[in-house]
Amino acid sequence: MPQVTVTEHLLLHQKRTPMATGRFTSLLNQLILAVKIIAREVNKAGLVDVLGFTGDINVQGEEVKKLDEYSNSVLIHRMRQAGVLCAMSSEENAGIIEIPEGYPQGDYVLIFDPLDGSSNIEANINIGTIFSIYRRKTPSNSAATLEDLLQMGIEQVAAGYFIYGSSTMMVFTTGQGVHGFTLDPSVGEFLLSHPDIKIPERGSIYSINEGYRTYWDDATKEVVDYFKSPDNENGAPYSSRYIGSLVADFHRTLLYGGIFMYPYDRRDPSKPKGKLRLLSEANPLAFVVEQAWGLATDGVNRTLETQPTELHQRVPLFIGSPADVGKVREIYKKHGVI
Structure with a gap:
C-alpha cells in the first residue's frame, strides 16, 4: 500500500x-x-x-x-x-x-x-x-x-x-x-x-507524580486511591507509569488508554491554579483527546470550555480514557469541588 x-x-x-x-x-x-x-x-x-x-x-x-x-x-x-x-x-x-x-x-x-x-x-x-x-x-x-x-x-x-x-x-x-x-x-x-486513533474507553494505567501527595486536597487523594484499589471498576489496581514529560505521558495514554493527572497542589503558592499552561499545553492535548473519543477536565469542568484570561494561565489537568476521567469528575463533585 x-x-x-x-x-x-x-x-x-x-x-x-x-x-x-x-x-x-x-x-x-x-x-x-x-x-x-x-x-x-x-x-x-x-x-x-x-x-x-x-x-x-x-x-x-x-x-x-x-x-x-x-x-x-x-x-x-x-x-x-x-x-x-x-x-x-x-x-x-x-x-x-x-x-x-x-x-x-x-x-x-x-x-x-x-x-x-x-x-x-x-x-x-x-x-x-x-x-x-x-x-x-x-x-x-x-x-x-x-x-x-x-x-x-x-x-x-x-x-x-x-x-x-x-x-x-x-x-x-x-x-x-x-x-x-x-x-x-x-x-x-x-x-x-x-490512522484514526481512538483511545480505549477505560485503561489500566494511571500517571501522576505521587511525590506531591502531601500537597493534594482530599478529592485528589481519593481519586488516586481509587485507581490503586483492587475494588475499582477494573477489579484490579491500575499500573503506575509517570515519565515526567507531558508529551510522552500523554502519547502513551492516547495509544494505550488510562489517565494522566496533573492536579492543583499546595506545593507552590506562585501557581495556585496548577502547573500546566492552558493555551500551550492543556487545550491542544484536550482537543486531540476529545477527537480520539477521550475526555479532558480540570476535575469538574471541560478543559476546552475554560475561558482564558491571560497568555500563561495555568490549570489542573485530568486527561485520558472517558471512563477514567469520568470517575475523577464523580469524585470531585462528591467533594464539592467546583
Missing part, C-alpha cells in the same frame, strides 16, 4: 476538512520544516555534549543556545516566514509574538510549547513540541491583539504535537479525528502510520 504524507492526507480529506486550504497547508508545512530542524538537533544533542559544543562558545566562536531556546527561535523564525499568521504565543515568551512589518501576514494564530520535557534531554527521555492553531477574531486589516490569542479551546481549528524519541512522530487533528504520522528519515517525510 502506498504511503500517505501529511500534505496528501490533508488534500484527500479537504472536502471534509474546510480549513485544509492552501494557506492552512502552507502553515502546516512550515511547522513541519521547523520540527525537522529541531528533531535533527535533538537527535545529535548527546553527541554534541560529548564533543564539547554545549558551552557558551563553540569552536567556531558562535554562541550556543540551550536546546529549548534553540527550538523556540527556530519555530518563531520559520513561522514568521509562513505568511499565514497574524500572531504567535510561545511558552518561552512573556507576551504576544508579533509578525514584523514587511512580513506577509494571514488570519491564523499559532500557540506552541517549543520543547516540552526539555529537562529530560540528558536522560534520553522522549520530549516534544505541542501546537495549537486558531483563526483570528479581530479584523484582518488591524494589528493582532490578545483577543486573537485568548480563545477557548473549542475554537481551535487544529492542534497536535510532535514527539522525539526512537522515531519522530506527529499526531494532530483538524476536528475530523486524530491521525499519527512517523518521520521517515530516508525520504524526509512524515508518513501516515496511525
Whole structure:
C-alpha cells in the first residue's frame, strides 16, 4: 500500500476538512520544516555534549543556545516566514509574538510549547513540541491583539504535537479525528502510520507524580486511591507509569488508554491554579483527546470550555480514557469541588 504524507492526507480529506486550504497547508508545512530542524538537533544533542559544543562558545566562536531556546527561535523564525499568521504565543515568551512589518501576514494564530520535557534531554527521555492553531477574531486589516490569542479551546481549528524519541512522530487533528504520522528519515517525510486513533474507553494505567501527595486536597487523594484499589471498576489496581514529560505521558495514554493527572497542589503558592499552561499545553492535548473519543477536565469542568484570561494561565489537568476521567469528575463533585 502506498504511503500517505501529511500534505496528501490533508488534500484527500479537504472536502471534509474546510480549513485544509492552501494557506492552512502552507502553515502546516512550515511547522513541519521547523520540527525537522529541531528533531535533527535533538537527535545529535548527546553527541554534541560529548564533543564539547554545549558551552557558551563553540569552536567556531558562535554562541550556543540551550536546546529549548534553540527550538523556540527556530519555530518563531520559520513561522514568521509562513505568511499565514497574524500572531504567535510561545511558552518561552512573556507576551504576544508579533509578525514584523514587511512580513506577509494571514488570519491564523499559532500557540506552541517549543520543547516540552526539555529537562529530560540528558536522560534520553522522549520530549516534544505541542501546537495549537486558531483563526483570528479581530479584523484582518488591524494589528493582532490578545483577543486573537485568548480563545477557548473549542475554537481551535487544529492542534497536535510532535514527539522525539526512537522515531519522530506527529499526531494532530483538524476536528475530523486524530491521525499519527512517523518521520521517515530516508525520504524526509512524515508518513501516515496511525490512522484514526481512538483511545480505549477505560485503561489500566494511571500517571501522576505521587511525590506531591502531601500537597493534594482530599478529592485528589481519593481519586488516586481509587485507581490503586483492587475494588475499582477494573477489579484490579491500575499500573503506575509517570515519565515526567507531558508529551510522552500523554502519547502513551492516547495509544494505550488510562489517565494522566496533573492536579492543583499546595506545593507552590506562585501557581495556585496548577502547573500546566492552558493555551500551550492543556487545550491542544484536550482537543486531540476529545477527537480520539477521550475526555479532558480540570476535575469538574471541560478543559476546552475554560475561558482564558491571560497568555500563561495555568490549570489542573485530568486527561485520558472517558471512563477514567469520568470517575475523577464523580469524585470531585462528591467533594464539592467546583
